[in-house]
Amino acid sequence: MLDPRIPFKNRYFAGVLAFLLPGAGHVYQGRYFKGILCGVCVLVTFFYGMALGSWSVVYWKKDPTNFLNPYYAQVFVGLPALPSLVQARRYESRTNVDEMSISGPINASFHGSLRMHDRAAGPADGFVIGQIELRPGSRPTEGRVVQGTFTGTLDKKEITLKLEGIPKLGKAVSADPYREIEVDVVDNAEPPQVIGRLRGEIPRRFLDRFEAPPDERYYLDLHGKLGKFHELAMTFTMIAGLLNILVILDAVEGPAYGYGDGGEQDPKASASGDKADKTVPPAQPPPDPTKK
Amino acid sequence: MESFGLLAAGTHASWYLLPLALTVSLVYSATRFEHPPQILRRSARLFITILVSMAALFAVLFLLSWNL
Numbered sequence: 001m002l003d004p005r006i007p008f009k010n011r012y013f014a015g016v017l018a019f020l021l022p023g024a025g026h027v028y029q030g031r032y033f034k035g036i037l038c039g040v041c042v043l044v045t046f047f048y049g050m051a052l053g054s055w056s057v058v059y060w061k062k063d064p065t066n067f068l069n070p071y072y073a074q075v076f077v078g079l080p081a082l083p084s085l086v087q088a089r090r091y092e093s094r095t096n097v098d099e100m101s102i103s104g105p106i107n108a109s110f111h112g113s114l115r116m117h118d119r120a121a122g123p124a125d126g127f128v129i130g131q132i133e134l135r136p137g138s139r140p141t142e143g144r145v146v147q148g149t150f151t152g153t154l155d156k157k158e159i160t161l162k163l164e165g166i167p168k169l170g171k172a173v174s175a176d177p178y179r180e181i182e183v184d185v186v187d188n189a190e191p192p193q194v195i196g197r198l199r200g201e202i203p204r205r206f207l208d209r210f211e212a213p214p215d216e217r218y219y220l221d222l223h224g225k226l227g228k229f230h231e232l233a234m235t236f237t238m239i240a241g242l243l244n245i246l247v248i249l250d251a252v253e254g255p256a257y258g259y260g261d262g263g264e265q266d267p268k269a270s271a272s273g274d275k276a277d278k279t280v281p282p283a284q285p286p287p288d289p290t291k292k
Numbered sequence: 293m294e295s296f297g298l299l300a301a302g303t304h305a306s307w308y309l310l311p312l313a314l315t316v317s318l319v320y321s322a323t324r325f326e327h328p329p330q331i332l333r334r335s336a337r338l339f340i341t342i343l344v345s346m347a348a349l350f351a352v353l354f355l356l357s358w359n360l
């Protein structure tokens with residue numbers, strides 16, 4: 001039975017609000033203390049877990065062999081966990097594959113390695129870090145290619161490389177914060193000759209990696225880096241979701257023991273002989289709907 | 293932000309029990325009671341109960357693994 005002292009308003013609407021944003025259902029009902037307390041606790045636990053797991057522990061990936069998918073608990077945090085469903089669709093889309101062209105210009109930081117085909121023709125092989133700039137172009141023999149430059153350092157020495165050819169880009173949507181890229185290094189001759197290959201990573205767009213499922217390689221890499229903290233991060237996000245189930249139920253049905261003073265007695269308090277809290281307002285009979 | 297996870301990896305996992313126990317006890321008590329002082333008092337009690345239980349469990353496991 002609902003406690004008449006609690007302003008439930010439309011309690012099912014409050015339940016939906018509580019699901020979408022932890023604590024919002026209580027705030028709608030005017031139960032500000034509980035709303036803010038629950039909202040802060042659930043959201044801080046959820047986002048702390050996400051940060052602990054390098055923002056890669058909340059995602060939806062269909063796995064018929066795994067009935068204990070962590071997302072079944074995480075989803076109850078509501079809106080903060082729902083982008084996973086959209087990202088899973090994008091990740092599994094047929095268009096999310098390695099790409100051999102670019103749709104627009106790329107200007108991003110880059111780190112990776114340079115491998116020269118002919119060491120006499122240019123700089124030695126080594127680790128490069130700097131800025132890569134690519135734009136769509138065309139070549140009469142190969143059609144659509146990319147053209148651009150790399151400016152940065154090769155083993156801490158300043159270097160500028162001319163890039164041209166058919167690139168290879170990793171899939172656009174994935175949890176990995178970096179996206180693989182490969183492109184040919186060419187000389188200054190006309191037509192340009194391929195003298196090496198630049199291979200490395202550029203940052204992935206935030207919207208392409210937030211709550212997206214990880215590739216197998218990145219998943220194993222993350223496990224290797226975080227170890228048991230990967231499971232701990234998963235636990236934080238799952239507990240946040242499970243706690244929000246209690247919050248949703250409280251918004252719809254009210255607290256289990258209420259004010260602990262009336263019809264719904266706190267069994268622990270009665271068992272231990274605790275007296276009812278004197279600061280709690282006394283129980284009132286429910287309003288009679290026939291009286292005006 | 294990736295470095296946050298790596299930084300946290302330098303901390304012993306047991307310390308994560310404290311914030312987790314705190315949020316669990318606060319939210320659990322908030323869904324049991326309606327009156328704010330009662331919620332805070334009950335959550336403090338639950339928080340201590342969780343810590344004492346975990347410490348007792350730790351002690352038992354520590355003794356069982358003695359000299360292993």
